[in-house]
Amino acid sequence: MTTPLVKISIPSIYEVGGERVSLPARMAKCTPDTKAAILATAEAVKAKGGRLYLSDLFRSYDMQLGSHMDYVSKKKTAYSPPPGGSLHEAGRALDLDLEALKMPLKDFWKIAAANGLLPIIDKPDSSMSES
Numbered sequence: 001m002t003t004p005l006v007k008i009s010i011p012s013i014y015e016v017g018g019e020r021v022s023l024p025a026r027m028a029k030c031t032p033d034t035k036a037a038i039l040a041t042a043e044a045v046k047a048k049g050g051r052l053y054l055s056d057l058f059r060s061y062d063m064q065l066g067s068h069m070d071y072v073s074k075k076k077t078a079y080s081p082p083p084g085g086s087l088h089e090a091g092r093a094l095d096l097d098l099e100a101l102k103m104p105l106k107d108f109w110k111i112a113a114a115n116g117l118l119p120i121i122d123k124p125d126s127s128m129s130e131s
Contacts, residue, residue: 005029029058030091037116050102056095059088
């Protein structure tokens with residue numbers, strides 16, 4: 001069984017005319033539980049003086065393949081698995097702007113976990129590409 005994806009409106013790292021814009025529609029999709037977790041986390045981060053800005057959320061097969069090929073060709077350094085190996089394709093993974101959080105990563109991890117978002121690495125290390 002698959003979970004349907006729903007649209008989400010969330011600020012992104014992308015700018016138009018010097019102003020932050022929402023995550024592009026092609027990426028602004030996720031599962032309903034992930035949407036609730038993201039929005040609750042964004043509010044909690046905002047209450048602490050930071051912002052949750054996403055750079056990535058949903059990726060189609062083709063988007064995941066492109067991301068993987070950018071990694072393989074060393075166009076980007078952050079690891080990106082081949083299609084079928086990423087939770088982005090299921091609408092259950094996100095990438096974000098760590099600096100905009102305005103808090104130590106370990107503090108963000110606590111907020112995120114309390115809202116149902118869990119990291120894929122073992123400890124809060126901002127030098128890791130999947131922190």
